[in-house]
Amino acid sequence: MKYFLLFCMLGFNFLLSQKIEWKPDRKLIWENFKSKKNNLGNPDIVAYTHCGWEYSVITSSNLKVPVKVDIQTIFNEDKSWKDDKRINDYVLIHEQKHFDIAEIHARKLRKEVAEKIKNTADFKKYFNSIYSKISSEYKNYQAEYDRETKHGMNKEKQSEYNGKISEDLEKLNNYQKL
DSSP, X not given: OHHHHHHHHHHHHHHHSOEEEOBTTBOOOGGXXXXXXXXXXXXXXXXXXXXXXXXXXXXXXXXXXXXXXXXXXXXXXXXXXXXXXXOOHHHHHHHHHHHHHHHHHHHHHHHHHHXXXXXXXXXXXXXXXXXXXXHHHHHHHHHHHHHHHTTTTOHHHHHHHHHHHHHXXXXXXXXXXX
């Protein structure tokens, strides 16, 4: 009985916090933006994409044992919102690119982990600094993207970023999660 209750609680928690994993053939749709609250307090912003990465690690007490690090890019439906009166396909592309930027940096993180972390000792020694560096680059890229595109309103800059983001994904194609 206690396992049944645990299963029900886990299932209920999953349903309340829907997350979408990034996949090359799955694009965001407006129905994925489920929050009703504009937490940014900026009335000029039409939508907000809450995305990033999650990781899990399997280590050992034996520092020489290989380590397994799994990194996934996720979109949080319950923390992403839209202004229903002002959304359109163009804005959705801008928001998709935020999700794609998260995937670019997840790939960078996977690449660094693959190159520098072979065992539990490496993980303990290097992971936090690698994660901090990539996380900082990610936050800066997201801010620069919104600033330069004026949250997607500068169509010329948005077009440039659309191409750049696609190129960056392609360059790191070997590090996408399979």
